[in-house]
Amino acid sequence: MSYQKLLDILSPDRPILDVARAVLSAPVRHLFMIGTIWYLAKSAAGRPLNVLEIGSWYGASALSWAQGLACHNGGRGSVTCIDAWAPFFDMANHADADYARDMEASLASDCAYNIFLHNVKSMPASITCQHMRGxxxxxxxxxxxxxxDVVFIDADHTYEPVKKDILESLPLLREGGIVCGDDLNLQLHECDPELAQQSGHLDFIPDPKTGRNYHPGVTLAVAEIFGQVSSWGGFWAMQKKNGGWQPISLKEMPVIYPQYFSAADLARAESHFADIRDNLC
Ligand SMILES: C[S@@+](CC[C@H](N)C(=O)[O-])C[C@H]1O[C@@H](n2cnc3c(N)ncnc32)[C@H](O)[C@@H]1O
Known part of the structure; x- marks a missing residue:
């Protein structure tokens, strides 16, 4: 029996996203992905919106983009997913990281790829979803x-790859389009900049200045390319305007939770959103 047939029997018509490590980022960030589509739809006048995401894993963020298109743009648009679905961590530097070991195993066995294929089948039929594996x-x-209209960057978070992903993405955006990404836990002005400079090859480290964990590669690359960016709970975004890049405001966005959230993800997102809602930009 094929992998897809098995997943269809186990979870017919429903994405599999209530398993360990399925929703990798802080769940609250998905509210702002859906909010980004709301922001663009205000001026799209019903035109289809095209989303590109780099790093799709099990498909959670792809489904959030699709939900944004369904809720805010009449289901008009496309989601193009790029992922190698192949091991990518430098395990010599991440041997103690359980999350990296688990991800490598899921990628190496093609489990991640097959769960992605199953999960994106639940997107509304009006939304074109295509993926490119590489x-x-x-x-x-x-x-x-x-x-x-949107390029979302969420693949390798170490400095060289994430900087390359951002720079290669910028020409792909139309005027008014939004480049955004996951895992900007701290901006460069918030953390110890010297440690960040020395640690770009590492995925996730503690910052001595704030006591918080963050991805130094994302922090460095974003700061070098844009300076300070608009960000909400670790999701960041900038809009292409008149040959430059400007922050956007999601302060007024309707708050919509992904339909696929498990009870635990919903509770985490609600509690995180309650903590940050009064300080949204
Ligand atoms: C953090 S996960 C993406 C999570 C996903 N955006 C979500 O929120 O559901 C990172 C993904 O990036 C992919 N990846 C890492 N490096 C890559 C590269 N150089 N090219 C393509 N995909 C890559 C991995 O295979 C993995 O599936």
Missing amino acids: QSASLLPQLRRDHF
């Missing part, structure tokens, strides 16, 4: 320039 460095230069 390294972002090879695939991004092949994509249409000035085409996408």
Whole structure:
């Protein structure tokens, strides 16, 4: 029996996202992904919105983009997913990280890829979803320039790869489009900058200044390319305007939770959102 047939029997018509490590980022960030579509839909006048995501894993963020298109843009749009679905951590530097070991195993066995294929089947039929399996460095230069309304960057979080992903993405956005990404737990002005500079090759480390864990590669790359960016709970975004990049405001966005959230993810997102709602930009 094929992997897909088995997953269809185990979870017919329902994505599998209530398993360990399925929703990798802080669940609250998905509210702001859906909010980003709300922001763009205000001026899209019903035009289809095209989303590109780099790093799709089990498909949770792809389903959030699709839900945003369904709720705010009449289901008009596309979600294009790029992922190698292959091990990518430098395990010599991450041997003690349980999450990295678990991800490598799921990627190496093709479990992650098959769960993604199953999960994106639950997108509304009006939304075109396509995926490209390969390294972002090879695939991004092949994509249409000035085409996408959103490019979401969530693949390898170490400095060189994430910087390359951002730089390769910028020409793909049309005027008014939004480049965004996950896992900006701290901006450079908030953390110890010297430690960040020395640690770009590491995925996730503690910051001595704030006592919080963060991804130094994302922090460094974002700061070098844009300076300070608009961000909400670790999800960041900038809009292409008149040849430059400007922050956006999601302060007034309707708060919509992904339909696929487990009870635990919903509770985490609600509690996190309650903590940050009074200080949203
Ligand atoms: C953090 S996960 C993505 C999570 C997903 N966006 C979500 O929120 O559901 C990172 C993904 O990036 C992929 N990845 C890492 N490096 C990559 C590369 N150089 N090219 C393509 N995909 C890559 C991995 O296979 C993994 O599935």
